[in-house]
Amino acid sequence: MASRFLDTLSGTPHTPPPVWLMRQAGRYMADYRALRSSEPDFISFCLNSDKASQVTLQPINRFGFDAAIIFSDILLVPWALKRNVRFVTGTGPLLDRLERVTDIDLSHLDDIKTTLAPVGEAIQKTRAALPVDTALIGFAGAPWTIITYMLEGQSSRDFPAARKWLWANEREFDNLLDIVTEATIEFLALQANAGADALMLFDSWASAVPAHYRDRIVSDPAAHIITSLRKRGIMQPVIGFPKGIGEGLVRYCDITGVQAVGIDHGTDLAWAARTLPEDVVLQGNLDPLALIGGGTAMQDAVAHILDVCDGRPHIFNLGHGITPETPLAHVDALVSMIRGSDI
Ligand code: CP3
Numbered sequence: 001m002a003s004r005f006l007d008t009l010s011g012t013p014h015t016p017p018p019v020w021l022m023r024q025a026g027r028y029m030a031d032y033r034a035l036r037s038s039e040p041d042f043i044s045f046c047l048n049s050d051k052a053s054q055v056t057l058q059p060i061n062r063f064g065f066d067a068a069i070i071f072s073d074i075l076l077v078p079w080a081l082k083r084n085v086r087f088v089t090g091t092g093p094l095l096d097r098l099e100r101v102t103d104i105d106l107s108h109l110d111d112i113k114t115t116l117a118p119v120g121e122a123i124q125k126t127r128a129a130l131p132v133d134t135a136l137i138g139f140a141g142a143p144w145t146i147i148t149y150m151l152e153g154q155s156s157r158d159f160p161a162a163r164k165w166l167w168a169n170e171r172e173f174d175n176l177l178d179i180v181t182e183a184t185i186e187f188l189a190l191q192a193n194a195g196a197d198a199l200m201l202f203d204s205w206a207s208a209v210p211a212h213y214r215d216r217i218v219s220d221p222a223a224h225i226i227t228s229l230r231k232r233g234i235m236q237p238v239i240g241f242p243k244g245i246g247e248g249l250v251r252y253c254d255i256t257g258v259q260a261v262g263i264d265h266g267t268d269l270a271w272a273a274r275t276l277p278e279d280v281v282l283q284g285n286l287d288p289l290a291l292i293g294g295g296t297a298m299q300d301a302v303a304h305i306l307d308v309c310d311g312r313p314h315i316f317n318l319g320h321g322i323t324p325e326t327p328l329a330h331v332d333a334l335v336s337m338i339r340g341s342d343i
Contacts, residue, residue: 265319
């Protein structure tokens with residue numbers, strides 16, 4: 001198989017492992033900042049397929065990662081559901097807070113193929129421009145993570161509105177979960193059909209789901225999304241990233257049908273390698289902030305990651321997204337260290 005990334009995802013270990021970084025197209029790169037400033041509105045930037053494709057390729061050209069991730073955002077789904085998503089510099093995303101599930105007009109679900117079509121076009125353009133052995137990842141937010149933004153109206157630390165809703169209106173919460181799950185299936189199907197080689201489901205705030213509800217809100221929706229994609233004939237491997245659920249990873253791997261799981265930097269990768277099913281590929285898990293200092297502390301952490309995953313299919317990545325203050329030279333050092341790891 002041409003791609004080491006896809007070959008690893010299908011269960012064959014590679015030494016050195018393939019590498020890419022979550023949020024690899026972004027503000028730590030001057031090339032990104034330059035193109036981004038040409039389009040003040042972030043949603044318009046994401047929906048400009050030429051610009052989205054160009055920024056997707058920037059980290060590939062600069063670092064030669066094994067996979068590209070399409071430049072887009074998880075909040076395009078609530079945007080397509082007309083939740084008035086906007087990005088304010090210095091504040092982050094803002095949305096109209098959802099008061100009742102009935103405030104969502106279900107006809108928007110049928111329009112997703114059209115409203116988010118530019119993401120598919122960006123995928124087609126990017127796939128055509130990428131080296132054949134570089135894989136292209138499409139992605140969406142998992143339903144819970146999207147719902148937190150819809151109910152909080154912004155980023156949050158403890159997600160009080162979403163958690164209160166969950167405990168107080170179980171039935172209504174289930175209805176909301178169903179709507180967002182359907183929207184997610186449409187968005188991922190669109191990207192797979194446009195030529196994405198793999199799909200990733202970001203449940204960035206899964207750690208905030210009470211363990212009592214974890215199956216219902218994190219794992220079951222992920223399982224449903226994957227089954228529905230398979231029923232539509234979409235067979236691309238899926239990477240699940242239920243960030244911060246610790247021991248919940250065992251059940252997540254057992255019931256979702258993911259081919260790979262993202263391991264955050266708060267989880268012991270040696271535990272994950274020992275405990276999670278052999279047929280689930282591990283992806284992770286360097287603390288993104290280790291890249292800021294670089295040097296021997298980072299090198300020791302990288303050596304440990306390579307060591308505990310030795311012999312097991314593993315995709316090198318961070319435990320969460322790369323941050324804007326990361327020096328490019330430290331990314332260079334990381335990639336050369338990983339690529340030199342078979343000597
Ligand atoms: O990985 C990549 O290179 C692809 C691009 C990508 C973006 N967002 C671009 C982006 C991906 C994979 C995402 C996913 C995303 N978006 C997540 C899940 C991953 C994670 O980090 O947990 C989440 C939670 C979001 C929501 C989001 N988008 C927030 C909270 C913000 C504002 C905070 C911030 O970092 O500015 C965004 C904006 C955003 N999405 C930026 C980028 C490059 C920065 C906006 C800018 O350029 O002005």
